[in-house]
Amino acid sequence: MGDKEVTGESDITALLSSAPYDQWILIHSSGWCPPARYKHAAEVVQEKLYVVGGSRNGRYLSDIQVFDLRTFKWSTLSPKLEPKSSNLENITSEETFPASAGHSLVKWENKLLVVAGYSKEPLDTVTVWSIDLETHYYSVVPTNGKIPTARGGQSVTLVGSKLIMFGGEDRRRKLLNDLHILDLKTMTWDILEAKKIYPAPRFDHIAAVHADQYLLIFGGSSHSTCFNDLHLLDLHSMEWSRPETQGTYVTPRGGHAGATVDESWYIVGGGDNQSGATDTIVLNTSKFVWSVATSVKQRDPLASEGLTLCSTTIDGEKLLIAFGGYNGKYNNEVFVLKHKPRDSIRPRLLQSPAAAAAAASVTAAYAVITATDDKNIYTTTIKSNIKGAQAERSPEVVAVDTHAISAEKKMLESRLVEVRDENSRLQASLDEMNNSHTELLKELKSVQGQLAAESARCMKLEAQIAVMQNRLEALRSIEHELEVLRHQKSQMEQDMAAAQRKPSGGVWQWMTSSAQNFEE
Structure with missing residues (x-):
């Protein structure tokens, strides 16, 4: 944890003036705080952190919480179902925003798009939800084309006016490594076919785009192990590769979070099913050099799985905002890191x-x-x-x-x-x-x-x-x-017993025999 804490009585100006570079700072809200959670999604829009859904104690959450980065105060956004949304009958029977976890959140125009994720409803294909930040209405976005299989734990990356989705885990727990693209102007899905060796199927990984041409995939989990590999997809040639990296050794992890600031890809949290990752690591996306920005202690909220990380700029300072996660307990703390210009x-x-x-x-x-x-x-x-x-x-x-x-x-x-x-x-x-x-x-x-x-x-x-x-x-x-000797002995004993049983005349025969012999 950072060596400084900012209370709800402070503000962003005081934070930016006193905070050291590349150190996490815990921010305390002076008022109400939302329930702790993990596997949620988050995005910063106009100096406000939007937190959508998540999971807690095996239950999917449907709330939308908003943290004002100026006042350090939480509020709840309760969007209403758009009146024209008649296409919700086969999606959900609830009037509130549907509960989900393991989904992705992307800002597009004046809306937040919630893509894929686990939900209570047994969906067959990926659903895209839209939350209008001006009218506070939500609706299902009708999509067409080759709609992907429903999934959670995928990565979704905005490249221009298109979303690129990779991997995840379907509702039958099958791991995926497929590529799909959604054109946000036509809301049409298509399958991306790439050459060379694909990354292994995985979920709970992260992705980033560099120079609007290269899609980077890092880490993630299978059902038996975690990964620390880095994959690169050239979106022009559509070829996968494994770039050689230098610098600090990076441990395998899944459930981590990432955000880019200029050419620095910050990665925080995650774990390997035994312990949480304590280092906040940075990848220079142009040189492929790993380094450690800072570290926290074990059991720190930042050493959690299923947390989120967002980047934003306030008063000219580039900031990273981390929220939530699970490391033996569910967390709802907000941390801020001031990016050190490279x-x-x-x-x-x-x-x-x-x-x-x-x-x-x-x-x-x-x-x-x-x-x-x-x-x-x-x-x-x-x-x-x-x-x-x-x-x-x-x-x-x-x-x-x-x-x-x-x-x-x-x-x-x-x-x-x-x-x-x-x-x-x-x-x-x-x-x-x-x-x-x-x-x-x-x-x-x-x-x-x-x-x-x-x-x-x-x-x-x-x-x-x-x-x-x-x-x-x-x-x-x-x-x-x-x-053999015992048998012979037994036979001899039998013969002797037989001889003794023959009649002999007794004493009178002996006396008679003796008298006759005397007379003669």
């Missing part, structure tokens, strides 16, 4: 060739230090070129604004300090990773030693088992011989 004021072009060369040299030096961390190139380039320009210029044609160059130099030196600090932080992270790698190697060797010992023990046990099996076979042979 390009400082350049000195005016000089009329003499020497002076023009000096200005060009300063510009080139700035580009070098912004694109790389090579401090030696920066120092040598800036000093040598300024000295060369000073040697060539003549007093009557010199129009160099020395104060601007000094300010430029100070800014670049400040940038150099930031780069050194970043290098130190990265070196510390690298050292920590190396230490972890060393410890893991030690653990691996220990486990390998244990496995070798266990393998030797297993071999010894197998040898003992073989000996025991041989002994067991010998025992079985002895048992067989013993069984």
